[in-house]
Amino acid sequence: MHDIVIRIIQSRTSFTDFFRYLKKNKLAVMGLTIILSLILIAFIAPFIAPHDPLELNLNNRLLQPCEGYPLGTDDLGRCILSRIIYGTMISLEIGIVVVGITSSIGLVLGGFAGYYGGILDEIIMRVVDIMLSFPGIILALTIAGVLGPSLFNVMLALTLVHWTSYARVVRGSVLSVKEKEFVESARALGASNLYIMVHHILPNVIAPVIVMATLGMGHVILSAAALSFLGLGAQPPIPEWGAMLNSGRAFMRTAPSLTIFPGLAIMITVLAFNFLGDGLRDALDPRREAVT
Numbered sequence: 001m002h003d004i005v006i007r008i009i010q011s012r013t014s015f016t017d018f019f020r021y022l023k024k025n026k027l028a029v030m031g032l033t034i035i036l037s038l039i040l041i042a043f044i045a046p047f048i049a050p051h052d053p054l055e056l057n058l059n060n061r062l063l064q065p066c067e068g069y070p071l072g073t074d075d076l077g078r079c080i081l082s083r084i085i086y087g088t089m090i091s092l093e094i095g096i097v098v099v100g101i102t103s104s105i106g107l108v109l110g111g112f113a114g115y116y117g118g119i120l121d122e123i124i125m126r127v128v129d130i131m132l133s134f135p136g137i138i139l140a141l142t143i144a145g146v147l148g149p150s151l152f153n154v155m156l157a158l159t160l161v162h163w164t165s166y167a168r169v170v171r172g173s174v175l176s177v178k179e180k181e182f183v184e185s186a187r188a189l190g191a192s193n194l195y196i197m198v199h200h201i202l203p204n205v206i207a208p209v210i211v212m213a214t215l216g217m218g219h220v221i222l223s224a225a226a227l228s229f230l231g232l233g234a235q236p237p238i239p240e241w242g243a244m245l246n247s248g249r250a251f252m253r254t255a256p257s258l259t260i261f262p263g264l265a266i267m268i269t270v271l272a273f274n275f276l277g278d279g280l281r282d283a284l285d286p287r288r289e290a291v292t
Helices: 002-024 026-043 080-116 118-132 136-147 151-177 181-188 193-229 241-251 257-283
Strands: none
Touching: 002 026, 002 257, 026 080, 026 257, 080 118, 080 151, 080 193, 080 241, 080 257, 118 151, 136 151, 136 193, 151 193, 181 193, 193 241, 193 257, 241 257
16 A cells, blocks of 8 residues: 555656646647647637638638638638638547557557567568658558548558557567566566556556657648648548648639638647647656756
8 A cells, every 4th residue: 555655646746747847848838738729629610610611602702801701711702711710620630530540559569569579570560661661641642542532541541651650669668668677577476468568568658659649640630631732632622721722722823811821720730739749758758857
């Protein structure tokens, strides 16, 4: 009982130190604030969007920002602001689904490869090496092109591409942790492999996965927008940021707002996740006490 109390106190202290260190990073705090704002916007999109994002009104096509349409309208008279607001929900959904699945796959396969080694390690890592030998966006472009244009196929393509990075990082971390004395002690006391992996190895390898997942959110959102821009992702009239860029490029001279505002939305979102990811990397660094 005494040991449990000590562990609880230590965990609370480490969390307090983590948040105190994170708060010192102004860019990380700004990134977190933007991300929380985007999540809130995604949840309340139907209540704050001034218009239906799919509503056509050819009488109001290509309007400049005005009172009724704060960011103007597109070539079909649809409210750009409303479409960007609903696009927030779509982009975050893509990022969360892809990063959640890829990090889980990488955590499991990388963990098994690093812990058990042998033929299992050889098979998993050779697959990882083959996948990483291709440029990620080109491989995703090929997969999405073969499967056909749709948001689901884009998410599937990005999932097939991005799990390998997590697997490699997790494997390296597991190889280091499994030789530690506390793991050897647990094994000597008769703990099962599953117990050791869940209670001793996982807590010590999860930090780099969290950082990768945060940075990966921005990368996935950017990749999904790029595929939609090329016509392989969201299809009209879905209000996805990359698809909005694609439909607005024909009017860059006459109505630049069609591309400027979706582009800004992508840039701000990706920057927010990058800022937060960099802050988490510094805050979760076990050597930070020696630096500060």
